[in-house]
Amino acid sequence: ITHLLKPLRLLLLGAPGSGKGTQTSRLLKQIPQLSSISSGDILRQEIKSESTLGREATTYIAQGKLLPDDLITRLITFRLSALGWLKPSAMWLLDGFPRTTAQASALDELLKQHDASLNLVVELDVPESTILERIENRYVHVPSGRVYNLQYNPPKVPGLDDITGEPLTKRLDDTAEVFKKRLEEYKKTNEPLKDYYKKSGIFGTVSGETSDIIFPKLLNLITSKFG
Numbered sequence: 001i002t003h004l005l006k007p008l009r010l011l012l013l014g015a016p017g018s019g020k021g022t023q024t025s026r027l028l029k030q031i032p033q034l035s036s037i038s039s040g041d042i043l044r045q046e047i048k049s050e051s052t053l054g055r056e057a058t059t060y061i062a063q064g065k066l067l068p069d070d071l072i073t074r075l076i077t078f079r080l081s082a083l084g085w086l087k088p089s090a091m092w093l094l095d096g097f098p099r100t101t102a103q104a105s106a107l108d109e110l111l112k113q114h115d116a117s118l119n120l121v122v123e124l125d126v127p128e129s130t131i132l133e134r135i136e137n138r139y140v141h142v143p144s145g146r147v148y149n150l151q152y153n154p155p156k157v158p159g160l161d162d163i164t165g166e167p168l169t170k171r172l173d174d175t176a177e178v179f180k181k182r183l184e185e186y187k188k189t190n191e192p193l194k195d196y197y198k199k200s201g202i203f204g205t206v207s208g209e210t211s212d213i214i215f216p217k218l219l220n221l222i223t224s225k226f227g
């Protein structure tokens with residue numbers, strides 16, 4: 001268990017399947033002060049509940065396209081505000097938002113109004129060649145966002161979530177074809193986004209072929225700055 005002395009407000013970047021969700025759940029276990037939001041998890045819950053937003057999101061997600069900036073920004077900043085996460089003492093981790101420079105500057109503006117700011121952005125740098133197989137073997141528990149992989153971290157009972165026993169499902173965008181589009185979208189938006197955060201001096205990268213290699217590096221980076 002790690003206790004941080006300074007409030008961490010972290011964004012994880014990385015290609016689809018690079019392990020953002022995996023690292024998030026490991027960090028939450030290691031640092032109990034931390035909470036997280038994943039934009040993708042929220043959208044999948046909206047799709048499951050067949051809300052208006054869910055129906056709109058489906059059309060983008062099924063094609064591996066990003067949702068319009070204003071739509072996703074409104075959704076996530078509303079949650080941040082409702083959770084009381086806009087104050088400078090709040091500690092949190094964002095997975096999957098911001099994804100574009102427009103989203104990034106909208107979030108910065110909002111935080112600035114509350115004298116808060118994002119203070120660490122870490123890119124998970126994983127070789128592209130290892131990712132497709134991960135995605136094809138992924139199963140998710142939508143209500144919690146927990147992710148499994150048939151080889152790497154299979155559920156204890158096949159097809160069921162470890163904690164709730166509820167059924168696992170495949171993501172509708174976890175096919176080879178849609179994955180290719182998601183990767184293209186990522187490559188288009190990620191360089192400008194990285195440049196944006198490099199300018200504010202809060203950007204770092206951790207590299208590795210597996211999540212087991214990446215996790216200790218990520219934790220070290222965090223504790224060296226916030227521990």
Ligand code: G5P
Binds near residue numbers: 017072137153
């Ligand atoms: P998401 O949901 O944000 P992506 O594409 O960014 O989706 P994804 O696919 O969720 O990212 P991840 O979280 O980085 O990947 O990876 P993960 O789930 O932890 O790990 C992948 C798999 O590999 C899992 O099965 C895991 O168990 C396994 N694994 C982990 N580590 C290892 C390892 O070391 N070895 C092995 N063998 N396996 C491992 O976004 C989805 C869509 O929502 C919309 C977009 O349409 C997007 O495409 N969206 C947004 N649109 C606009 N703006 C935004 N901000 C948006 N956010 C979401």
Ligand code: MG
Binds near residue numbers: 021040
């Ligand atoms: Mg994820």
